[in-house]
Amino acid sequence: MSRRVRNRWNGAVLTVVVGGTLAAGCGGPGSDAPQPEATTGTALSTTPTCGTTPVTLKAYIETGFPITKALTTEFTKQHPNVTWNVREDQFAVITQNAPRVLADDPPDLMRLPQVSELVKDNLLKNMDGYAKAFGWDSWPASQLQQMRLGPGGRTRGEGSLYAMGLNFSMTGVFYNKKLAGKIGMSAPPATLAELDDALAKAKSAGITPIAQFNGGATGGLAFPLQDLMASYGPAAPINDWIFQKPGATIDTPSNAQAAEHLGKWVKAGYFWKDVNAVDYATMMSRFIGGDGLFMFNGDWESGNLDKQMKGGAGFFLMPPAQAGGKRAAMSAPLTYGISARAKNADCAAFFLNWVATDSKARDIAVAIGGSHPMGPADAHMPSVTPGTVTASTLDAGADIAKDNGAMDFIANATGAIYAKSWTPQLQKLVAGQQTPEGLLKSVQSDYKSQVGGS
Template sequence: MKPAHRSRRRGAPAALRWPAIATLLAAAFATSPPAAPPAAAAANPASFAANCGTKPVTLQGYFETGFPGTVELTKLFTKQYPNVTWKIREDPFAVITQDAPLVLSSPNPPDLMRTPQITGLVKDHILLNLDRFYKIFGWDKFPASDLEQLRVDPSGRPQGVGPVWAMGINYSMTGVFYNKALAAKVGIKLPPATLAQLDEDMAKAKAAGVLPVEQFDSAGNGGLIFPLQYLMADYTIAASGSVQPINAWVLDQPHATIVTHANLLAVEHLDQWIKDGYFNADANAVPYSTMMARFEHGQGLFIFDGDWESGNLDHNFPGKYGFFLFPPLKAGGKQAAMSAPLTYGIPATAKHASCAAYFLNWVQTNPAARALNVAVYGSNPGGPASLPIPPVKPGTVTAQTLAAGRVIAKEDGAMGFIANAAGPIDAEAWTPAVQKLFGGQITPQAVLTTVQADYEQELSAP
């Protein structure tokens, strides 16, 4: 009897099990398909007082971990506007990126949020169109190039045109950082005037037993696209006189392609650097933080990085590091750098949208805020072109990066990051491609064709 008794208790009989599953499936499919949340009433333009008023306001912020400058700015804002207090939540970049659509479309979104990617959010109508503040705050006086990457067609693409959907807390810029002591040890004079001179410097470093470039390139952080994009800019400027073809690709312009002869020369140049052993052999396993730690501990003559490290290097290692723009192909030629705003957006249904917008404008125009921004971040604080950049100590890395920013602005050499084109192309295409190039798994031509294929697939997605 025992076995029979046990088998009876083992579970519901099949006659019951299958109808139960069928009922669940039927119930699921009977419900309507996944749908957009009901269009909540967007903040009413008529109610925009272009300030935070005098009544107590609690602004909810959702910021990126590791950027304490933004929190410092909120504290300064509260000091100047005591009726405004902040409730801030912070998460790492990856979490913010993945959660942005859900957070922005939730019934209780924050008033201000770090929004690394804005095209998908614009397409879903969950970001506030900031054009309504454009004239109120005089953003037409801001450099047009600063706002270009913040403009998106309401359909989600292309970028670079249409309304403004986010603002930058500041505008970062990239180049080459170097270790002064190692440069002296190798016996090189910096900055190099041409790409060929940079090649020579790297060769000298290698010969002297100094690692030429400390590089991060681990999964999710395909850092090799930094030097790659510098090289692309050099060869593209040589071929067409400007970085416009690269920017057209970054901004998802119709028919833009990255498969060009100039870009092929750039990838081949990078491939030669890899084969010459100019990078740390373990780059594919090195995350950004490890690269910085090693560079700060004296490993590597150069790193390809951005001015967000200027404040850190000046504060923690005064006088030990320097910065220069990536050299042009020919002496005296145009120089280029990646430049991008540290973007923050306002949800379409934010409760205190006008106050959040006022904060975004204040950050870029208030002298104290601009000074704090430069001191903490070391980046261009944006704002109207007529406003002076807050003074910094001469000879510091921050002074060098800010001066380099003026060169890039003058030569119209600012580029958006190729990693920011077409949705998740960084993780999906660029990182695997440059990792494979580093590992000798694919050819330079294949790097471009695989990325372009992914780009076109992404842009053709409904």
């Protein structure tokens, strides 16, 4: 999958009101009347807006995302007729709740986990009409590719648009500069062998080599595993598997090398002994507190680390197995969708367009989210202080684009693959109850059963 997640994986369900007192009704564009144009994806007769009458946008979002609160607050400043009724929850819970919430208590706007099953069950609004009305189709095609699905929710990467991103995030490796200095690491590793050498030196020096979470229903060892996949092999076959292309498999020779490499890191003791009990918030707290040389995570933490570890953290892309090899990384939108039964769908779509095109919103995406904004190629891009973590992650994003190395997250292949397959299998790997080879075979078997044997 990700900015977002100071407390991404913890916290109770929370309902808050943003931007003022709740309006008495949910009026405004698309309030109670059906919207067949937006539902079917055909052209809209007018460009959607939030109008001028009171509108309350109902949103279901991931807890701990300061970018979302900042964006909704700024939006209400610019559009004071719009207030927000926001429900927050853990991403793991959203993953499990999404179908029921969209069917029984549909929000206007919702943070989405994997979307193919939601499209298949007709729970998400087809956004082709909005894309044409707002001009999203003129943006770089790669920004929207991961949110396009074919008929019935099959075959991602092509077809109609069913979601939009608050920004475009990317993963890599953060590091503690002070701890790096203690092991003589003066520059980020250029190859996987150099990374292995740094890990071994950290272990010998009594420093935790890798700060990572792997507890709960959404385990974090999927991050270093996919980064290792990127080191050993090309991105395209991994995307084919995630996009459910016929015949695609995760159990490839290069991915087997990656899983074996992760297994060696586990056996070498490079992770905390209690990694299977560590949630995301605990990982962040420990890393910021100095417990861990490296952390595999996303650029949504860039702004947070610039603030909490001012000048003390760095970032680099996962190095290739061979010197000079192309680099790849998980790179995906912070995905939001509109319920097929949303009362204020037009206003929700207007908000999503505003996020990508308004100068102040794009400033927030970078300063608070730490990620590249969505939107037109020539849109306003805020300046960033050189030498910051945010500057490093934005530069890394440009490198990934140059190498055509963007991958979706392996946890997004099906609605259940993260919580029901990747996470328990990776937890078993840590506990010595699964082998690297068996891990991939088990996940592939689960994948086949979930996508209908393709």
